[in-house]
Amino acid sequence: MSVTKEQFIDGLNKALEWEYAASIQYVQHAAVITGPEYDAISEELVVHSKEELAHAIMVAEMIADLGGTPTVDVEKRDVSEDSKTMLEQDLAGEELAINIYKRLIEQAEELKEYGLRRQLEDILMDEEEHRRDLLSSLGK
DSSP states (O other): OOOOHHHHHHHHHHHHHHHHHHHHHHHHHHHHOOSGGGHHHHHHHHHHHHHHHHHHHHHHHHHHHTTOOOOOOOOOOOOOSSHHHHHHHHHHHHHHHHHHHHHHHHHHHHTTOHHHHHHHHHHHHHHHHHHHHHHHHTTO
């Protein structure tokens, strides 16, 4: 199935909405997560938040470079009072991001946007690392 540049930009903007949401969610979760078993991951959630914001900046620049306008919309954030549930919410967000970036990488390839594909692959690798961190913290 053929993708247009406009569809690709739309997909990037959807990824941008999720990056904003992930950054915000990680900040909130890092601040309120409790329990000695979560001390190490709490610090890691702050790192994840900063990386998600860096992804947002990269994606916004991609959109602008393609002639689009980066969104200011933010996707839904998940909150909980239960520490384990917070990490499960974060894991679900990473799974979603991984799927989004795999699709965007395929589209970039189709559009012969090889530099953008490479940048998207870098983001994907970060998202996969975040997933590993969360799985480890959840004992999975």
